[in-house]
Amino acid sequence: MGYDVTRFQGDVDEDLICPICSGVLEEPVQAPHCEHAFCNACITQWFSQQQTCPVDRSVVTVAHLRPVPRIMRNMLSKLQIACDNAVFGCSAIVRLDNLMSHLSDCEHNPKRPVTCEQGCGLEMPKDELPNHNCIKHLRSVVQQQQTRIAELEKT
Structure with a gap:
């Protein structure tokens, strides 16, 4: 398309x-x-x-x-094309052959990976950051580790 x-x-x-x-x-x-x-x-x-x-x-x-x-x-x-992320605030106009490389680095890309700076260091898509809860994430990590330890102790 x-x-x-x-x-x-x-x-x-x-x-x-x-x-x-x-x-x-x-x-x-x-x-x-x-x-x-x-x-x-x-x-x-x-x-x-x-x-x-x-x-x-x-x-x-x-x-x-x-x-x-x-x-x-x-x-x-x-051809000169507006960035896919124009609706998110990007004003870049790039050559069509440079669009993919621009999109991978575009700071307005809602799916661009960012690192949580609130303490857990989790990398996630930028648009998921506002709903991110470090405590919930860290609790999940601890539970996974505890489960893995329990499995290893059984063997």
Whole structure:
């Protein structure tokens, strides 16, 4: 399923839009005869219903698909996209080919691992930190250790 067009700065060339989901191509593949390009996930889902090109209805199967030309991949990689975490306050606009590396380091990512600084040192997703209870966590750790010790003493 493609990227939402509204996340991109400027106009996106219509050749970079998936005809199935109307999003910007994500992991694009191409039908060999008609050369129509689709998101890999979109066309794979389409093929579960029928074995034709969604644009011109020519016969196509997953085995026929091939990568899009390098020039199309280059055009996609240069597009400027807003971070997935914009709704959480990130204002970064990055090249599409740098999006994944940005997301792994984005301080606004609610799933970014953070370490509890209240005493237990547990690493957890950032969005779980407000509901975290060190005492409850440490009690659980102690109980697990006690259970393990009891098991080892039995042998």
